[in-house]
Amino acid sequence: MRRFWISIAIAGGLLLAASVLSLATGAAHVRAGDAFRAVIDSSSVDPTTATIVRSIRAPRVVTAIVVGWALALAGLCFQSLLRNPLASEYTLGVSSGAALGAVATVLIGVAGAFSIPAGAFFGAIATIAVVLFVAHASFSFETTSTILAGIIFTSLANAMLSLMLTLIAPDELQSFFFWFLGSFASAEWGMVGPVSIVVALLSLVLMGHAWHMNAISVNEELAEQVGISVTRSKLVLYGVASLLTAVVVTLAGTIGFVGLVVPHVARLAVGVDNRKLIPLAALSGAALCVMSDLVARTALAPNELPVGVVTAFIGVPVFVSLMRRRGR
Amino acid sequence: MPHRGSPADFSDRQNPCGAGTPACAPPKAASRIAEFGIRNAEREGATHREQREPAPLRRVAPRADRSVCATQAASVSQFSILNSQFALALIVVVSLLAPATAAAPHRIVTLVPSAAEILDGLGIADRIVGVTDYTDFPASMVALPHVGAFNNLNIEAIVALSPDLLVATTDGNSSATLDRLRRLGFDVLVLDLRYWKTTRAGIIALGAKTGRDAEGKALVAEMDRVASCIAGATKGAKRPRVLYAFDMDPVIAPGQESFTNEMIDMAGGASVTKGNPQPYPRISAEGLIALAPEVVVVSTMNPSKDLDAWKAWLGRWPAIPAVKSGAIRGIDSRTIDRPSQRLVFGLRDLATSLHPGLFPAGVCEPKWRRATQ
Numbered sequence: 001m002r003r004f005w006i007s008i009a010i011a012g013g014l015l016l017a018a019s020v021l022s023l024a025t026g027a028a029h030v031r032a033g034d035a036f037r038a039v040i041d042s043s044s045v046d047p048t049t050a051t052i053v054r055s056i057r058a059p060r061v062v063t064a065i066v067v068g069w070a071l072a073l074a075g076l077c078f079q080s081l082l083r084n085p086l087a088s089e090y091t092l093g094v095s096s097g098a099a100l101g102a103v104a105t106v107l108i109g110v111a112g113a114f115s116i117p118a119g120a121f122f123g124a125i126a127t128i129a130v131v132l133f134v135a136h137a138s139f140s141f142e143t144t145s146t147i148l149a150g151i152i153f154t155s156l157a158n159a160m161l162s163l164m165l166t167l168i169a170p171d172e173l174q175s176f177f178f179w180f181l182g183s184f185a186s187a188e189w190g191m192v193g194p195v196s197i198v199v200a201l202l203s204l205v206l207m208g209h210a211w212h213m214n215a216i217s218v219n220e221e222l223a224e225q226v227g228i229s230v231t232r233s234k235l236v237l238y239g240v241a242s243l244l245t246a247v248v249v250t251l252a253g254t255i256g257f258v259g260l261v262v263p264h265v266a267r268l269a270v271g272v273d274n275r276k277l278i279p280l281a282a283l284s285g286a287a288l289c290v291m292s293d294l295v296a297r298t299a300l301a302p303n304e305l306p307v308g309v310v311t312a313f314i315g316v317p318v319f320v321s322l323m324r325r326r327g328r
Numbered sequence: 329m330p331h332r333g334s335p336a337d338f339s340d341r342q343n344p345c346g347a348g349t350p351a352c353a354p355p356k357a358a359s360r361i362a363e364f365g366i367r368n369a370e371r372e373g374a375t376h377r378e379q380r381e382p383a384p385l386r387r388v389a390p391r392a393d394r395s396v397c398a399t400q401a402a403s404v405s406q407f408s409i410l411n412s413q414f415a416l417a418l419i420v421v422v423s424l425l426a427p428a429t430a431a432a433p434h435r436i437v438t439l440v441p442s443a444a445e446i447l448d449g450l451g452i453a454d455r456i457v458g459v460t461d462y463t464d465f466p467a468s469m470v471a472l473p474h475v476g477a478f479n480n481l482n483i484e485a486i487v488a489l490s491p492d493l494l495v496a497t498t499d500g501n502s503s504a505t506l507d508r509l510r511r512l513g514f515d516v517l518v519l520d521l522r523y524w525k526t527t528r529a530g531i532i533a534l535g536a537k538t539g540r541d542a543e544g545k546a547l548v549a550e551m552d553r554v555a556s557c558i559a560g561a562t563k564g565a566k567r568p569r570v571l572y573a574f575d576m577d578p579v580i581a582p583g584q585e586s587f588t589n590e591m592i593d594m595a596g597g598a599s600v601t602k603g604n605p606q607p608y609p610r611i612s613a614e615g616l617i618a619l620a621p622e623v624v625v626v627s628t629m630n631p632s633k634d635l636d637a638w639k640a641w642l643g644r645w646p647a648i649p650a651v652k653s654g655a656i657r658g659i660d661s662r663t664i665d666r667p668s669q670r671l672v673f674g675l676r677d678l679a680t681s682l683h684p685g686l687f688p689a690g691v692c693e694p695k696w697r698r699a700t701q
Binding site for chain 1: 476
């Protein structure tokens with residue numbers, strides 16, 4: 001238990017430090033002191049600084065927290081359900097489906113502030129439904145076959161995206177980058193507010209099913225024997241993980257790697273108990289996303305990198321070093 | 329005597345014109361007060377608006393507020409004139425308020441390179457305070473703060489420059505980003521620069537917005553003059569089949585009714601990719617032979633260097649008429665791929681490429697000098 005609290009403290013500390021640093025740095029020069037005064041009282045600094053900190057940086061930090069939090073939980077959930085370390089919203093095709101939904105919305109000409117996120121949302125939900133249906137129909141609705149169905153669907157979705165890519169004008173390519181590699185650049189309170197409420201509620205549902213996840217990830221028959229309604233629990237958990245992915249894709253496009261790697265890192269730290277893994281993975285995912293976004297928007301400022309590139313660059317070394325330490 | 333410009337007065341928010349409308353303050357203090365008055369008025373004005381953003385910007389206040397303040401400042405001052413020092417203070421105040429009350433924006437950020445070119449044509453490049461990447465004309469733009477690429481704008485960098493006008497285009501900038509900037513309280517002028525005709529209209533609109541109507545109309549008049557001169561010179565001449573290429577290996581050409589195809593048309597040619605359903609179709613080697621262009625025009629930033637590479641590359645297919653006759657020509661992409669009044673140079677160059685005999689030096693030349701206009 002002590003190991004758990006230390007891990008939580010480290011992840012929380014990293015998240016806090018990254019968030020504070022994110023508020024104080026960016027393309028525009030704002031003194032750190034002014035940035036924090038702006039957070040506390042907008043009238044204590046000049047209006048430009050207040051806008052930069054309160055309307056641009058702050059919603060961006062919160063969006064990164066919500067997205068990282070949700071992606072890590074979705075990945076954790078998929079990995080437990082499928083008992084497969086390769087499972088994540090990315091490998092199951094949910095992210096590609098969301099991107100496809102968004103881009104299709106643009107292509108059929110109904111693009112708008114709400115229709116694109118809606119397209120992404122339905123793309124994600126439709127994908128997980130199709131993937132699970134295919135896996136259930138042709139194989140055994142189980143681990144490897146589900147992953148396989150996800151990978152096949154991802155390939156199909158990417159091919160369709162590439163097809164659309166040749167059909168649209170080059171000046172729309174940037175929006176494709178957004179859906180392929182993710183970005184927090186469009187973060188606004190109006191979007192992140194409702195989504196964070198949804199994510200919080202889904203997190204609570206997940207926490208309530210932590211024990212079910214433990215049982216299912218060991219053995220489904222065993223879970224039945226200890227009195228868990230496996231079918232019902234799995235339905236709830238697939239639903240929660242898919243919704244988590246779908247809602248955050250509408251905020252920041254598809255950011256790979258977080259859902260795949262963060263649960264593993266958390267598992268290396270505190271073991272396989274989902275009651276500990278859920279809070280730790282959520283905090284670690286949030287910290288990874290905030291740090292990645294900080295790098296993405298400052299490394300080449302004023303130009304921004306796709307945040308998915310940075311999550312991989314930060315996450316892989318962390319993952320490899322943890323694996324090596326564990327192997328020793 | 330208590331100093332009317334004391335900090336306590338500054339905090340008076342009830343008066344929309346700010347504290348101590350400067351009746352007896354010395355000139356220097358008066359200028360500070362005047363400045364503060366404007367800021368305060370703006371804050372007050374902004375709080376009444378339904379802003380989703382928590383912190384309204386300096387520039388969001390309606391200009392009416394400023395005029396009211398100016399009038400009030402003036403009238404209050406008039407009543408309390410006691411000696412000549414006040415008259416001096418009044419002059420300082422009025423002269424300080426004058427630029428603020430004028431409708432013309434003075435801190436402009438251009439969100440595409442062509443907007444800077446148009447502003448330069450209007451004679452107000454010095455009002456530009458920020459530009460996007462690749463903005464290299466006029467040369468003074470290179471040293472200005474950058475706000476990202478036109479298709480990847482950094483909102484924070486734009487906000488930090490406190491601009492009072494953003495100039496964008498319909499097809500270059502993301503509409504979601506422009507909406508966001510509007511919600512942050514910025515004045516965004518979106519120009520449609522997709523065609524020659526809309527570029528004309530865009531120049532006039534930008535001229536009107538910046539208080540340079542006459543200059544805008546003059547730019548457009550010159551565009552019209554060169555265009556009609558070229559149309560007259562090429563009238564009756566055979567229209568060669570033209571392949572215009574933005575890039576090679578693969579060849580990327582203008583499709584649809586695009587503005588490049590429109591320019592080819594105006595220069596007396598017939599684009600072989602006009603009407604292609606894709607906006608920027610890729611043309612295969614076999615497609616090149618099938619299209620059988622009589623002239624190939626390559627747009628490049630470096631015609632002398634790239635043209636040789638192009639000639640070698642295309643030389644493999646002598647079946648193409650343009651290859652057989654050696655009609656492969658380069659054109660400076662900066663004067664033709666960027667829609668501004670400088671398109672007249674591109675149009676003149678294009679016409680020369682298509683009809684080398686018809687345009688000796690001096691015929692249909694734009695009256696502007698290339699380097700400065």
